[in-house]
Each structure stands twice: as structure tokens, then as C-alpha cells.
Amino acid sequence: MKLRTVLLSAVAALALAPVAQAERGSDGHVNIIYWQAPSTMNPYLSGGTKELEAGSLVLEPLARYDQDGNMVPWLAESIPTTENGGVSADLTTITWKLKPGLKWADGSPVTSKDVVFSWKYCTHPEGGCAQSEKYNDVSSVEALDDLTVKVTFGISKPFPYGPFVGAQSPIIQAAQFADCLGAKAPECTEANFNPIGTGPFVVSEFRPNDVISLKANENYRDPAKPAFATATLKGGGDAAAAGRSVLETGEFDYAWNLQLAPDVLANMQAAGKGKVISAFGTLVERIMINLTNPDAALGEERGTKKHPHPFLTDMNVRKALSLAIDRKLLVEIGYGDAGRPSCNVLPAPEIYKSTANDGCLKQDVEAAKKLLDDAGWKAGADGVRAKDGVRLSILYQTSTNAVRQDFQALIKQWWGEIGIETELRNIDASVFFGSDPGSADTFQKFFADVEMYANNFDGTDPESYMSNWSCKQAPSPETQWQGNNMPRYCSEEYDALVAEMAKTGDLKERARLAKAMNDKLMQEYIMIPLVDRGRVSAHSNTLGGVVLNTWDSELWNVADWHRMK
Amino acid sequence: MTDRVQTGFEETRAARSQWHDVWDQFKTHRGALLGMGFFVFVLVAAFLGPYVWLIDAQYIDIRARNQGPSLAHPLGTDQLGRDTLARLFAGGQVSLAVGITAMALALSLGTLIGVIAGYFKRLDGALMRFTDLFLALPLLPLLLVIIMLFRDTLRTAFGPETGIFILIVFVIGITSWMQTARIVRGDVLALKERDFVIASRSIGTPPHRMISRHILPNVLSPIMVSATLGIANAIITESALSFLGLGFPSDFPTWGRLLFDSTDHLQQYPERVLWPGLAISLTVLSVNYIGDGLRDALDPRIRGR
Numbered sequence: 001m002k003l004r005t006v007l008l009s010a011v012a013a014l015a016l017a018p019v020a021q022a023e024r025g026s027d028g029h030v031n032i033i034y035w036q037a038p039s040t041m042n043p044y045l046s047g048g049t050k051e052l053e054a055g056s057l058v059l060e061p062l063a064r065y066d067q068d069g070n071m072v073p074w075l076a077e078s079i080p081t082t083e084n085g086g087v088s089a090d091l092t093t094i095t096w097k098l099k100p101g102l103k104w105a106d107g108s109p110v111t112s113k114d115v116v117f118s119w120k121y122c123t124h125p126e127g128g129c130a131q132s133e134k135y136n137d138v139s140s141v142e143a144l145d146d147l148t149v150k151v152t153f154g155i156s157k158p159f160p161y162g163p164f165v166g167a168q169s170p171i172i173q174a175a176q177f178a179d180c181l182g183a184k185a186p187e188c189t190e191a192n193f194n195p196i197g198t199g200p201f202v203v204s205e206f207r208p209n210d211v212i213s214l215k216a217n218e219n220y221r222d223p224a225k226p227a228f229a230t231a232t233l234k235g236g237g238d239a240a241a242a243g244r245s246v247l248e249t250g251e252f253d254y255a256w257n258l259q260l261a262p263d264v265l266a267n268m269q270a271a272g273k274g275k276v277i278s279a280f281g282t283l284v285e286r287i288m289i290n291l292t293n294p295d296a297a298l299g300e301e302r303g304t305k306k307h308p309h310p311f312l313t314d315m316n317v318r319k320a321l322s323l324a325i326d327r328k329l330l331v332e333i334g335y336g337d338a339g340r341p342s343c344n345v346l347p348a349p350e351i352y353k354s355t356a357n358d359g360c361l362k363q364d365v366e367a368a369k370k371l372l373d374d375a376g377w378k379a380g381a382d383g384v385r386a387k388d389g390v391r392l393s394i395l396y397q398t399s400t401n402a403v404r405q406d407f408q409a410l411i412k413q414w415w416g417e418i419g420i421e422t423e424l425r426n427i428d429a430s431v432f433f434g435s436d437p438g439s440a441d442t443f444q445k446f447f448a449d450v451e452m453y454a455n456n457f458d459g460t461d462p463e464s465y466m467s468n469w470s471c472k473q474a475p476s477p478e479t480q481w482q483g484n485n486m487p488r489y490c491s492e493e494y495d496a497l498v499a500e501m502a503k504t505g506d507l508k509e510r511a512r513l514a515k516a517m518n519d520k521l522m523q524e525y526i527m528i529p530l531v532d533r534g535r536v537s538a539h540s541n542t543l544g545g546v547v548l549n550t551w552d553s554e555l556w557n558v559a560d561w562h563r564m565k
Numbered sequence: 566m567t568d569r570v571q572t573g574f575e576e577t578r579a580a581r582s583q584w585h586d587v588w589d590q591f592k593t594h595r596g597a598l599l600g601m602g603f604f605v606f607v608l609v610a611a612f613l614g615p616y617v618w619l620i621d622a623q624y625i626d627i628r629a630r631n632q633g634p635s636l637a638h639p640l641g642t643d644q645l646g647r648d649t650l651a652r653l654f655a656g657g658q659v660s661l662a663v664g665i666t667a668m669a670l671a672l673s674l675g676t677l678i679g680v681i682a683g684y685f686k687r688l689d690g691a692l693m694r695f696t697d698l699f700l701a702l703p704l705l706p707l708l709l710v711i712i713m714l715f716r717d718t719l720r721t722a723f724g725p726e727t728g729i730f731i732l733i734v735f736v737i738g739i740t741s742w743m744q745t746a747r748i749v750r751g752d753v754l755a756l757k758e759r760d761f762v763i764a765s766r767s768i769g770t771p772p773h774r775m776i777s778r779h780i781l782p783n784v785l786s787p788i789m790v791s792a793t794l795g796i797a798n799a800i801i802t803e804s805a806l807s808f809l810g811l812g813f814p815s816d817f818p819t820w821g822r823l824l825f826d827s828t829d830h831l832q833q834y835p836e837r838v839l840w841p842g843l844a845i846s847l848t849v850l851s852v853n854y855i856g857d858g859l860r861d862a863l864d865p866r867i868r869g870r
Contacts, residue, residue, distance in 0.1 A: 263833065296717040329627060333644070402829045405815040406645055412816060413625045423725045424814040440713060447717075 025216045025229030027563040030543070032555070033252040035242040037209040037235020042192040043168060044122050044129050045185060052167045053256070054212060054233055056553035058105075058197035059170035062096050062115070063161070065551035067279060069349020069460045071161060075099060075110065075171060075198060082505050087160055091153075091505045094160040098147040103219040104173050105202045112143035117174035119151075119163060126182030134162045134169040158505045159461045166459070167553035171198070200226040200559035210235060220559070227545075227562035240264070246538045247274040253543040256554055258536045262336020265536070274541055278337045280534035281550035282348050282465075283456035285339075287396075287411075287528040288486040289318055294395070294447040303447055304476050305488060310390045312449060316375035317392065317420075318525035321450075323371070324414040326363035331531050333410070334403040342532035346518040349460050349551065351507070354515040357522040360529075368418045377419070385419040393421040397441075397448040399429040404452060407530070437480045444475040446486050454533060460551055463510070466517045467498045469526070489526045590862035597858020600851035607848055611657030620648040622655035622818050631834065640840055644830060653840055656818040660845070663734055663803045663819075668795035670738030675745025676788055680776055682746065683753025693750070696743050704740055711736055712811055729813050733806060737799045745791040752784045786863035793856030797849040804845060820845050 038054035040046055062076040071079050077097045080086020087094045102110035119141040122129035139154040141163070151163055163169055173196045180188035193206035198221070201214040212233040216226050234252070242255040243265065250273040258265060258276070269276050293307035301307060311317050327341035343360040346352050377385040377392060385392045396412065398404045405426055412422040425448065427441045433453075440447055457465035467473070473485035494517060501513045521527060537554060539546045545560040591597055615622075620638075630646035632638055640649035682692035712732065719728035756762060762779055770778070804821025806812040813819055823841035831838055 261829070296721065333627075333630075402826065405826070409623075409645055409647075409816045410625060410627070413623075424816050426815045428811075440717075 024220070024224060024226065027227040028229060030228040030231045030254070030561060030563075031252040032231065032233045032254045032256075033237070033242045033245055034233060034235050034256045035237045035239050038212065038233070039208045040192050041195050041203060041206060041212070042172075043170060044131055044172070045192060046130055049257075050235065053553045053555050055170065055195070056167045056199065056555050057201045057214060057231070057233070057558055058195055058199045058203060059172060060198045061166055061170045062098070062164040063166075064556055065166055065349075065460055065549065066556075067547050067549045067551070069551045070351070071165065071460075073099075075102060076164075081507070087505065091156040091158055091160065093150055093152045094157075095144070095148060095150045096164065098149070099221070100147060102198060102221060104198060105196050105217045105219055106173075107219055108173075108175065110171070110198060111146045112149045114171050114174045115149045115164060116141045116143050117177065118169070118171050121172060121177055121181060121185070122169070124182040124185075127185045129185075131168045134166075136162060138163055156503070158501070158503065158510065159463060161461075166551070167556070173197075201231055204230075222559065225559040227560075231558075243268050243538055246540055247271055247276070250274065250540055253540045254546065255538045258538055259338075260536075262332075262334075262338065265336065265538075269538075272541075274538050276337055276536060276538050277546065277548045278534045278536045279548035279550045280340065280348060280532050281456060282346070282462075283454050283533040284342050284345055284347055284529050285407075285452065285454040285531040285533055286345060287321075287450050287452045287530065288446070289321070289525065289527060290446050290449050290451075290487060291526070292488045294449065296447070300477060303445060303488075305474065305490065309449070311387075311392055314375060315525060316371050317377070318528075320368040320371045320418055321415065321420070322360060322525055322528045323364045323368035324418045324420075325411060325528065325530065326414065327361060327530055329363075330407055330410065333406055335531060335533060337534075338536045339531045339533050342529045343522065344518050345521055345527055345529050346462055346466065346514060347529075347532045351511040352462055352514045352518075354518050354522075356515075356519050360522075363414075365414070365417055372418060379419045382421075383416075383419060384421045391421065392419065393423070394450055395423050395425060395448040396450050396452070397425040397427060397432075398452040399432040399443075400426045401429065407452065437482075442481065443486060444481045444483065446475070451486070452530075462514045463501050466501070466514055469517075469521060470495045470498045487526045489521070489524075491520070491524075494520055587859075587862045591858050594854075594858035594861055596854040597861075600854030600858070603847060603851040604855060607657060607844070607851075608661060611654055611661055614654035614657075615651070618651055618654060620651040622647065622651040623816055624648075633836075641834075641836065643826065643837060649837065649840060652818040652823055653820075653844060656820045656823050656841065657844060659730075659813065659818070660800050660803060660820040661848070663730065663737070664796040664800040667734045667737035667741070667799035667802075668792055670734060671742040671795050671799075672745060672788065672792050674738065675742035675791070676749055676781075676784075678742070679746040679749025680753055680780060680784070683750040684757065684772065684776060684780065689750075692746075696746050699740070700743050702740070707740065708736055708806070708811060725814060726817060733803060733812060737802050741795060741798055741802070745788065745795070748787045748791060749784050752787055753780055756780055756783055786860055789859045789863055790856045793852045793859065797852045800845060800849060 034050050034053070036048070036050040038050045040051055041055050041058060043052045043055040043059065060074055062074060063071050063079055064074045066072050073079055075098055077099050078084065080094050080096060082089065096115070098110060098112060104110055119135060119138065122132055123135050123138070137153045137155050137157060138151060140152045142150045144150055151160070153160065164171065176191050176196050177188065180191055193208070194203045200217055200220050202217050203212060204215050205213040214231040214233070216229050220226065239258050239260055243258045243260060245252045246255040247268040248271040265276050289312050290303070291309050291313055292303050292305060293309050294303050296302060298307055331339040331341055341361050343357040344354050346354070372385055377387045380386050394415070396408060398408060408424045408426070412424060415422050431439055431441050432443050434442055436442060443451055443453055468484035469487070469489050470485065471490040473483045474488040474490065475481045475483035475485070497513055497517050501510060504510050504513060535548065535550050537548055542564050544562045544564040545557065547557055548554060549556050624647065626646040628646065629638070629642050630644055632642045634641050638648050638650065640653065642648055643652070678692055678696065682689045715732060719732055722728065723731060762775070765775060765779060800820070803812060803819060804824060807819055807821035807825055813822065815822070820841045824838060824845065827834070827837035827841070
């Protein structure tokens, strides 16, 4: 009898286990560590990533980006597009519809008035809203009914997904923040520290620059989530200590942004308590090629379009430079899990990623040599190729950084193998990236033959990023050496693509244009992409459901996190 | 030899040069002797080593990276698989060459200005204010300006490595002569009032002869000491410049650059910091000991005691 009871209850427990896992608050407590401590829960009052991410536990936008950079409806029913009529044909309005039955954590209903209020809060003329650029060009936001919001732009906006999308512009409760508009915004400490949200958690105690204690939101829209009853977000320390607390000691379940050397992380992971995860955004380490002559003898006109480069204007040379590089090895040495070889200057989001250039992943020294031979560059007595008295001798500059200097040394050797002489130069990062028109060593002036640095773009829309390489963006004395077109590339076809994208609203068409621009730059070897650099975080082996996302808050899907049994 | 022994005692004394005495005194300073031995060893190793150890200091063998000591690489390899021993030799050549040349430049400048200031009263004020001016110059901004102004011209004229070598030697030279000048001036001022100088002046010795015959030999001792200190100082300054990325190209090994590159790997491969660090500190220490020994040996009042 007794044995039967035990067995029966065991069976019952087994049968109940999957149910129990899907119940709100059944998995106890989760510990999250951010080695930079959040100072507020209100993302509108801080530009810092840490505050955005902490706030995303509580406050939610209408739509988010998933791990591939695609938009997913969050508080909205669906993503408005020109096809479903949500975006007007002239690209000046976008109409969002809220999911029905949404409740704030205090039980009151979420309405379109809250959405309108969020816009008013951030664009108040007296208030310094950190995310106001998200609301650029918005002329009005109206509530058409309780669940419908119409955003009108002052200009035609091909990409109208700035307002209310992503962790930077969530919806806040009108009732709670009604008295906190404009200059009074920072004074509403209670509201800023304990905002009433729609997210999976509510703040139970907020200690600025230290620890945030949270508990599950009773009114969260999915009754089975979140799996954790309570959560702690601890701030402070450094990346190494945070990594150790998850990977080596297991005190914490999740650690954010671990920028550590690959072998250091590998050593920590060897302890077996957790896993290093990485996700990739748009940051690409690349070599820019100067199409103009940087010779100091040209004086004021050096590095301008008046003087084309003596040999880098030959595409065969540029292609040979790219062929000689082993990108996989560079990743292995410099970034480990935090990098992957890249053949595109626009590596993400997924819909913009071209696959036309993947041949570059393979190093091919012989092909590079043959290419140069066929183009008439013959090796001289010193092993350096030359044609018509022009020697293939390159000055290669970058900022001072241990990984970059290792890259330089390796690439110099590879280029040496194909008969190209390289001189290395490294410049202090604050000077190199300093944009000071008085300094000759900035990356804009580019008084070298090739230079290496990393760049990315904010958000998911590549329009302004891709327009960096239009003719008018070339730095020159006339523009006080400002501009983003470091190679001084100038092509009418490319400029036409840029102009076309500025008036195209359809996402698929925009993706096609962006890919075409990327392919044009890659296939003409105007720049040589090397490494796609990602973000690295770590979670314990017992924490499930983590999907690292570089386009939105890393905690974007915290409602799905659960304890692995 | 036998002739010599047979000649009278007095004559032998007379034939002995001053340098013999100096050497005798120097020999009694154990530290100086050891330092001298080590310095010669470092010089020989750095300049003859590459003829024995044939691996190219800049050759990257990526499969052999991060290796410990082995027969193929007695001191191991760095994070790109370059041979540490070969890099130490190559780095030593540059660091020592920079040290010695920059010291020579600083010394001649310092001595010239010191002697002139001390000997010719009319020039004293101006020259010493000039020295003050240089002492007050902030070194780093000055370096930045000089490198920005002259790097490209020197690079085209002499090539990247020689160009930077000239620039660095020049920069270190013109920013470290002031102490020598001050010390020399002080000694010259004191010497000038001594009886033998006044005596020779009374028989009409012209200033240039006075300086070369009477003043300079007597201020040799402080000059020698600041020379040795100058070498040490120049090696350290070159290391610091490499640290800031202002020195030689990043793949061109110098001791300072080797040290800088290894700091990132301090935890895993401490020996990589050890070798260049040891080379710098032991060389500087040995040079300082030589200086100490020379000071004693060159001072006739101490000599023979």
C-alpha cells in the first residue's frame, strides 16, 4: 500500500513535470550580472546600453527585432507595411494596432493613449529625452480608437520603424508619468525607478548603480510566463569578474557583454559551469583602400581626387590583396568566438546579407600571384613586383591595439608572399579616430595606401550606412576632411543605387538595393572586409531559452527563459 | 718586454699613461667589472647573435605560435609564432644602437653648452636660460609635434626604419642634454678659478687651448658618468616611445616593443615579458655600474685608495 502510494505519486509527479515547467513562477530565481550598473529603469532618460537592457525587463515596445534583425510584433498585433496598408503609399504615415486585452502590471488596460503619451513624453520641448532621434520627423501621433495609433511624418519616410520599435522607445504608462513631462522628468524618481510596465517582470526594489530586485508580473499577457518567480539584476565589476561568476563559480546565470581575449574566455569555459554565446551585428573589421595618391610631395592636393593612386587604381592589385588573406586564421588569433570571417561590408541583418562574395573565405596565394603576373606586375630583384617603374609598396596604417598589430604583421607576411612590400604604421586611437582636421594622421585624411578599422551602423536599416560610399561623402580639403567615404570611391551607378533606396519603401526591394551596393563595393575590391565582430555573453548550463540578440535588448526574450531540469 | 723590465723604475712610471691608472682603479670595482663584462656580452650577442641564430626575427610561423622553450625555439615563440630569441637579438641591436647614438648626441651637445656657459661669462646667462627652456618643455607634446612634422620627409629620404631611427635618436638627444650641461657648467666654473688655470691664462693661453688642455680633461669624470646614465635613459625612452606607438613600425622589434606586446599575455606566458624586461633592466644596471666604476677611476683623489 505504502509502496503503491509512493510509486503513484512519482508517476503523478512525472506527468505533472512538463506542466509545472510551463507555469508562471515555477522555476524560482534567476541571477543576472551586468558589469556596468544601471542607474535608472527609464530608457528615455539614459543613452546607456545597461539602462536600456534593464528597462527592457519591464517596459516593452510595439515591435522588437529578433536575433536575425527581423521585426516581430510585440505589443502590436502585426507589423504595418505598405502591403497590408499599415504604411501609406506616400510613405508618410504608419498605423499600429495594439493587441487586444493587454494590461499594465497594475491591472489597468493598455490603450493607444499610452502610445501617444510615450511620444509626447520623449519629444517634450523642455525635456532632454535620450532617445529623441527615434522620433525624428514625426509630426503627430494620434489615437484613432482605443487600440489604433497613427504616426504621421513630416517627410516621406521609406523606413518608418523608428518610433515605438526596439528597446530604445518602449511604451510607458500615461497615468504614471502624467506629471513627469519635460523638465520634471528626472525628478520623478519613483516612476523612473519603478515604472509600471507590460513586461514579464516588475521592480520590487531598485538600488541605483547596484542591484535591482524584480518579481514576475501578475498581469503578464502569457499566463504561463515568466518561468522565474523572482529575478536579480546585479550591476558593477568588470567583464572578467562577470565572466568568472557565470562560467567558473556558477554564482550567476547570465553575464552580459564579455569583451575578453579568446583564450581567457576559453579557459573560463573549461570550468564547465556555463557556456559562452555570441551573436553578430554589423561591426566589420575591414581594410580600406585608398584610390587617391597620398604622396606627401603633392602637398595640399595629396589624397584628393585630382591625383589617382599609382597602382591601387588597378583592380587586379586590389583583388590580389584580398585573395592573399586568410580570414579564418585572423579570426582564430584575434577574436575566437567573438568573430567570424566576413566577405561583406554589410554582413547583417539576414535579409541584407549577400552570399555573392563568399569566395573570399578561402585564401588563394597562387591565384593572387597569377593575377599580378597576368596584369604585368613582374617581381624585381628584391622580390617586390613592379610595372613601368611603379613598385607595389604599401603603407598600411591602423590604430594602436594589440589585435590590430598582430593582424598587420600577419597580413604583411601574406602580401610579402605575393610580392607586395608593406610598411606598417600604427597611430594612437584617439588621434586616428579623432577627426581633427589639423592632424595628418586621422582615418579620414587617410595619408596611407591602405588602412584598417572596424565600423558598423546603428539599428537595422542600412540606408545611411550604404550611402557612406557615394561620391559626395569623400573627405577632401573642401569638406574640412569630414566624410565617410575613406576610399574616395566615386561611381555614378553606385550613387544611382543610393538615390533609388532613398525613395523605396518596400523592405524586399530595399534589401535588393542594399545587397547590390554591397556587392558592387566588394566585387570592385574598394574595401577588403576581414572579420565580422560579434557580441559575447555567457549563461549557465542550467539556464534555458537564451537567444542572444544584437539588434535589441539582450534580455528581449527573458519571458521565455527557464531553468533546465 | 725584457727591455722594459730592465729599464729603471722611474722611467716605467713615466711611460704609464693616465688610462693605465684608470684601468687599474676600475679593476678594483667588482660591480663595474661585472657590469662591463655583461655589457660587452650583450653587445656581442645582439650584433653577432643573428649570424649564429639564423631565424628571421620577423618571420611568422603561425602554426608554431605560443610555444614554450624547445630546441627549435630556445626561448619559445610569441602569439604569432615568431622566434623570441631572434626577436631579442634584433631588438637588442636597435635598442643599443639607439641608446649609444642618442647618448653620444646628448653628451656632445651637453658638454659643448656646459663648457661654453661655464667658461665664457657673457654667454652664461643666455645659455643657462636656454637650458631652462628645454628643461621646461613638456616632452610628449614636443615629440608628437616633431614626429608629425618630420616623419614623412625623413621616411622618403631614408626609408621607414632608418628615417625613424634618425628621428628617435635626434629627439632623445635634444631632450636629454640639459643635465649634462648643468653639471659640466658647474665643474667648469669651479675649475676656472683654480690656480693652474689662472697660471696658464697668465702666460697667454688662448681659450680653445685652455679648454681642450686643461678644462675638458678635468671634467671628464662627470661627463663619463652622465654618458653611462644617458645610455640607460635613452634605452628606456625608446621603450616608452614604442609603448605609445610613436616609435618604429609595430613589426620592427625593439626591447620596448617586445615588452609592450607581451603585457597582454602576462598571465598565460609570463616568460615572454621576462626576457625583454630582463634584457632592459640588466643592461641599464650594468651601464650604471660601469658609470659608477668610471667615476671612481677617473677621480684622481680617489684613485689609488
